[in-house]
Amino acid sequence: MKLDVRQLWFFAFGCVLALAPMLGTYWLTGKQAAVSADEHLTRQAALASRGVEEQFVALTDRLAQLAEAAGNGCSSIDIARMQATTLETPDVSAVAMLNLDREIMCMSPDLGEGAFQLFGEPMPVFEEDFTLAQVRILDTRINGLLLELRTEAALHALFVPRPMLPHFFDAADTTTGVVLSLGDAVLFAREATTHDGASRADIEVKSMPLAGGTMRLQVSIDRNLVAAGLVPIRNWALAGSLVVGALIVVLVTRLIHYTPAQVNQIERAINQGEFIPFYQPVIDIESGKLVGCEVLVRWVKPDGTTISPGAFIGLAEQTGLAIPMTRHLMQTVVNDLEKDYAQRPGLKVAINLFNHHFTDLEIIQDVENIFGPSAIAYNQVVLEITERAPLESLAQAKVIMRKLQRLGCRLALDDAGTGHGGLAYLQELGLDIVKIDKMFIDQLGKGRIGESITHTLTDLAHELDMDVVAEGVERIEQVAHLRRYGIRQAQGFLFAPALPASQYLALVKKLGVAETGKRASSRAQETKRKAATIRAAAKQIDEAKAEADSETQAAEQATDKADAA
Incomplete structure (x- = not known):
């Protein structure tokens, strides 16, 4: 297939457009990873600092209580309180009372005289009376922190061994790096867990003062590790954007695929009889017998592949090939049904027309040439007017339709209420049958709006002596609603799908033909009464649709308010 310059540029634009979702997804996920890393770091810093603050506040409170209760010496009661403190405070392994010269007066457990070796001068923390220093227990490798409270008579101290310091950071996750410093001395350090190939530039660091500035906490994370947690989301998003991009490419390809080659394929298929009519039964729900079919x-290609109408009807209508296609279908219908329909004059067969059929008198000649010599009577033929595209001229269409009705054919409005013409077609064209669209039938028993529109259309049709057919009936409970509204004719998967001719005719023989009778012609009624009836129905339908729109808007506003809250 050779493309012109315009098509090539259009295809190139489509490819760029297809890449946009993937590039946008990649950029957005990268941006979100950076935001998530910053939020994660801030959250971990808050958790770590709060954990340290809470631990030291608990320790200073405990030391203050111990000092307040202590006497001037080391009585048995004082020793008992020290023992209780070591037992009740998991992070504390020793409690001591020192004189003002830092000589140990008593301790629990007893580690011997001069048990603590200072690594530096004690530094004030929280309040001036509290000091903190790094110490080591003499003759051991045990080191840690010594928290002291100075009173007038003594120094009261709690010893926290270094192995207990990780518990100060239990609130922060284990992948977060933390460094706790006292002045220039590092009390505790834990490196951040890194992702594969992490460099110094990938580490995010946040630092903050503690204990009035005497202590400092530094928190760090590897932003790649945070981003790695978003990889599954990014992969799903990229997969979704890939699907969207593929759909864009397919759409663009189909748009530029409007070529003579495709038109030739359809023309060849028409000439070779590859367009086959299938017949969807229309049932009289009162008797269970057949009214006819659509x-x-x-x-159906030579290899047996079956293609649904959505793949070719649009192009056929745009190129005018739907006219010879319809002509071929009508001739095939005659070949398929002529014998059985001649024996059952009550059966109807409905054939879809489209807007180009009503631009000249060719459709009348086709109907006369095909059905005239056949055993299928004109009054067995129903011609359905689809609303996929508007009629170019209502006046010209009315002339053509009157000639078809004079032959004896009946005219139906397909998908009533959903297309371009709507009730204007009923008023202007004098149709015989209204087919209520599946969209409204689906709402029966579910939504008040759909039921209201169905009821209004049915009342209008009965007022104008028109038959009503319900399309797309799929649930048994819908049948009860149709009976309540006085609708007798229905089609849909509840009864049968579109069938090949042999299966449809077998169903005809099995179910029999309904005796529906023919309604009186609405064209005998006065024009003013008919117009007034249609206007009233149109008003009811517009009100129902407006109410539906209002309910939808109210629901959206409620959702917006909930989201804002």
């Missing part, structure tokens, strides 16, 4: 086209 013809639905399928493209």
Whole structure:
């Protein structure tokens, strides 16, 4: 297939557009990873600092209580209180009372005289009376922190061994790096867990003062480790954007694929009889017998592949090939149904037309040439007017439709209420049948709006002596609603899908033909009464749709308020 310059540029633009979701997803996930890393660091810093603050506050409170209760010496009661403190405070392994010259007066447990060796001068923390220093227990390798409280008579001290310091950071996750410093001395350090190939530039660091500035806490994380946690989300997002990009490419390809080659394929398929009519039964729900069928086209290729109408009807209509396709279908319908329909004059067969059929008199000649010599009577033929595209001229369409009705054919409005014409077609064109769209039938028993529109359309049709057919019936409970509204004719998967001719005719023989009778012609009624009836129905339908829109808008506003809250 050779593309012109415009098509090539359009295809190139489509490819760039297809890449946009993937590039955008990659950028957004990278941006989100950076934001998540910053938020994670801030959150971990807050957890770590709060943990340290809470631990030291608990220790200073405990030491203050101990000092307040202590006497001037080391009585048995004082020793008992020290023992209780070591037992009740997990982070404390020793409690001591020192004189003002820092000589140990008593200790629990007893580690001997001169048990603590200072690594530096004690530094004030929290309040001036509290000091903190790094110490080591003599003749051992045990080191840690000594928290002291000075009173007038003595120094009261708690010893926290270094192995207990990690518990100060239990609130922070283990992948977070922490460094706790006292002045220039490092009390505790834990490196951040790093992702594969992490460099110094990948480490995010946050530092903050503690204990009035005497202590400092530094928290660090590897931003790549945080980003790695978002990889599954990014992969799913990229997969979704890849699907969207592929759909864009497919759409663009189909748009530029409007070529003579495709048109030739459809023309060849028409000439070779590859467009086959399938027949969806229309049932009289009161008697369970058949009223007739609607013809639905399928493209059956020589290899047996069946293509649904959505793949070719649009192009066929745009290029005018739907006219010879319809002509071929009508001739095939005659070949398929002529014998059985001649024996059952009550059966109807409905064939879809489209807007180009009503631009000249060719459709009348086709109907006369195909059905005239056949055993299928004109009054067995129903021609459905689809609303996929608007009629170019209502006046011209009315002339053509009157000629078809004079032949004896009946005219139906397909998908009533959803297309371009709507109730204007009923008023202007004098149709015989209204087919209520599946969209409204689906709402029966579910939504008040859909039921209101169905009821209004049915009342209008009955007022104008028109038959009503419900399309897309799929649930048994819908049938009860149709009976309540006085609708007798229905089609849909509840009864049968579109069937090949042999299966449809077998169903005809099994179910029999309904005796529905023919309604009186609405064209005998006065024009003013008919117009007034249609206007009233249109008003009811517009009100119902407006109410539905209002309910939808109210629901959206409620959702917005909830999100804002």
